Amino acid sequence: MDKFVIRGGNPLLGTVRVSGAKNAALPAMAASILTEEPVILENIPDVRDIQTTRKLLEAMGGEVELGYGRAHHRTTLCMKNLVSPEASYDLVKTMRASTLVLGPLVARSGRARVSLPGGCAIGARPIDLHIKGLEQLGAKIAVEHGYVEASAERLQGGEVVFDRITVTGTEDLMMAAALADGETLMQNCAREPEVADLAALLNKMGARIEGAGTPTIRIKGVSRLKGAKHRIIPDRIEAGTFIVAGALTGGDLIIAGCEPRHLTFIKKLEEVGVKVKHDVDSVRVMGDGPLKGCDMVTEEFPGFPTDMQAQFMALATQAEGSSIITENIFENRFMHAGELVRMGANIKIEGRRAIVRGKTPLSAAAVLASDLRASASLVLAGLVADGETIIDRVYHIDRGYERIEEKLRAVGARMKRIGEMLPKRPALVGS
Ligand code: EPZ
Numbered sequence: 220m221d222k223f224v225i226r227g228g229n230p231l232l233g234t235v236r237v238s239g240a241k242n243a244a245l246p247a248m249a250a251s252i253l254t255e256e257p258v259i260l261e262n263i264p265d266v267r268d269i270q271t272t273r274k275l276l277e278a279m280g281g282e283v284e285l286g287y288g289r290a291h292h293r294t295t296l297c298m299k300n301l302v303s304p305e306a307s308y309d310l311v312k313t314m315r316a317s318t319l320v321l322g323p324l325v326a327r328s329g330r331a332r333v334s335l336p337g338g339c340a341i342g343a344r345p346i347d348l349h350i351k352g353l354e355q356l357g358a359k360i361a362v363e364h365g366y367v368e369a370s371a372e373r374l375q376g377g378e379v380v381f382d383r384i385t386v387t388g389t390e391d392l393m394m395a396a397a398l399a400d401g402e403t404l405m406q407n408c409a410r411e412p413e414v415a416d417l418a419a420l421l422n423k424m425g426a427r428i429e430g431a432g433t434p435t436i437r438i439k440g441v442s443r444l445k446g447a448k449h450r451i452i453p454d455r456i457e458a459g460t461f462i463v464a465g466a467l468t469g470g471d472l473i474i475a476g477c478e479p480r481h482l483t484f485i486k487k488l489e490e491v492g493v494k495v496k497h498d499v500d501s502v503r504v505m506g507d508g509p510l511k512g513c514d515m516v517t518e519e520f521p522g523f524p525t526d527m528q529a530q531f532m533a534l535a536t537q538a539e540g541s542s543i544i545t546e547n548i549f550e551n552r553f554m555h556a557g558e559l560v561r562m563g564a565n566i567k568i569e570g571r572r573a574i575v576r577g578k579t580p581l582s583a584a585a586v587l588a589s590d591l592r593a594s595a596s597l598v599l600a601g602l603v604a605d606g607e608t609i610i611d612r613v614y615h616i617d618r619g620y621e622r623i624e625e626k627l628r629a630v631g632a633r634m635k636r637i638g639e640m641l642p643k644r645p646a647l648v649g650s
Contacts, residue, residue, distance in 0.1 A: 221638035225601030231470035251296035252323035256446030322395030342549035376401025399440035423447035465504035512540030529596035555593035
């Protein structure tokens with residue numbers, strides 16, 4: 220298994236470019252199920268979850284062409300031959316977002332067989348709200364042998380009120396309702412930018428969706444959707460990770476190709492003392508000031524994202540004073556804390572709260588990544604630790620960060636990957 224080796228201490232200087240958002244690309248690829256025509260997606264990140272989604276769609280009979288060379292971040296999908304509306308356990312267990320195919324499959328082919336995702340490192344993460352929503356649109360659902368079996372001659376427009384805000388739940392139901400008979404009103408929806416980006420794609424495909432990005436979404440169902448071309452939004456969490464990297468290392472970093480409007484967490488980082496300058500499609504972070512402890516609570520968008528919580532914890536270890544971090548979204552998302560403590564951090568966990576006392580010098584150690592964002596916080600800690608940190612199981616980080624070691628090395632990090640190298644996509648001449 221690949222490992223990262225990081226020698227800490229270098230300030231990061233220069234420009235790092237953000238890739239497309241994994242959490243916008245995955246639902247956009249699932250949306251291709253809703254039409255027989257080709258869907259062309261640009262700015263698709265070259266990360267492992269995209270490969271998994273390609274396998275998922277190809278197993279159904281789809282054609283997925285991941286771009287090469289100049290078209291490296293373009294993906295063309297065609298689900299004309301949807302022969303098997305099924306998502307197998309083998310694939311779903313590697314990526315829970317596979318459940319995003321449930322709504323589109325029922326809407327397009329009248330039936331779906333999708334494996335339940337099972338537990339996850341950061342929490343139980345049930346999909347009961349997806350199932351309840353589809354039943355409110357008239358689907359018949361049975362859960363047997365670890366699979367959700369759903370069927371409907373044609374989904375019916377209706378009213379869906381989410382008991383709690385769910386990002387992929389909102390996306391799944393929005394896709395299903397796009398082909399339903401009649402109008403659907405969805406309330407208490409997720410407002411994440413990825414939801415609005417999906418609605419933008421669906422509307423290009425001929426859907427009639429209003430209100431995405433707000434708590435109330437109205438969808439007038441249509442009988443057929445067409446192909447479309449769409450550019451995926453930049454990854455706000457990757458941008459946030461790099462902002463923290465610049466601040467932690469005392470660097471001067473431009474994070475290019477991001478959407479500053481989506482970076483709602485910057486206010487909290489500024490409270491800690493991180494200096495950030497906004498520009499049209501980039502932000503500049505100057506890590507020369509003192510950092511001070513500050514409390515933070517994770518919330519749904521536009522609140523502080525849970526996907527930035529681990530990175531914030533790494534930052535808090537280098538801030539003077541204490542920071543109380545409250546994780547409200549997932550019940551078990553402090554796996555990184557124990558590893559940061561191994562590096563010398565002072566962190567105490569009390570249920571959903573983590574109390575970080577700083578500033579504590581970090582010393583390099585061998586640490587273990589447990590999930591995607593936890594591994595990002597270990598990379599950040601390794602960048603400031605004294606000595607050589609070795610991070611094991613970096614396959615977690617490859618799921619959502621495109622060649623992070625190359626991007627960070629290009630701005631001065633002493634970081635390398637050991638183990639079998641990630642397969643490089645052949646640069647086909649003229650593609
Ligand atoms: C999305 O997951 C993201 N994944 C997650 O990013 C992110 O952490 C999460 O939203 C919250 O922002 C993708 O977009 C692919 P939820 P999702 O449904 O949709 C509970 C990353 O690091 N819930 O909004 O699965 C659930 O257990 C990943 O990139 C139910 O109880 O999250 C959680 O406590 C990790 N029943 C809360 O709601 C349901 O049916 C919010 O989960 C659905 C959710």
